Amino acid sequence: MNCHFITDLRQILQKCISDVDSVKTLFLTSPCKDFTRNRKISFSDVLQPVMLPAGKSMSNEVMDYFGHSSSSPSAPAFQQ
Numbered sequence: 751m752n753c754h755f756i757t758d759l760r761q762i763l764q765k766c767i768s769d770v771d772s773v774k775t776l777f778l779t780s781p782c783k784d785f786t787r788n789r790k791i792s793f794s795d796v797l798q799p800v801m802l803p804a805g806k807s808m809s810n811e812v813m814d815y816f817g818h819s820s821s822s823p824s825a826p827a828f829q830q
Contacts, residue, residue, distance in 0.1 A: 760802055767797045791823055799828070 771794045775781035785793045799808075799815045806814070809825040816822030 763802055764798070767794050767801060770797070791828065796828075 774793045778784040799811045812828045
């Protein structure tokens with residue numbers, strides 16, 4: 751596969767995630783409660799590792815996305 755195609759596709763998906771994040775209340779079960787508090791995992795932080803996977807295990811995807819920080823969520827916490 752063309753490397754430029756993959757890079758372009760990732761950029762388009764990141765833009766789409768950003769667009770969805772701006773109207774996230776349309777996609778939430780309880781818009782008045784869901785993602786209203788400042789937490790470790792924002793709405794876009796939930797979507798990006800899932801929508802833009804690098805073909806790794808969920809634990810590695812989460813660790814890579816959050817920069818291997820000790821404050822990053824565990825894979826089970828992320829999946830919840």
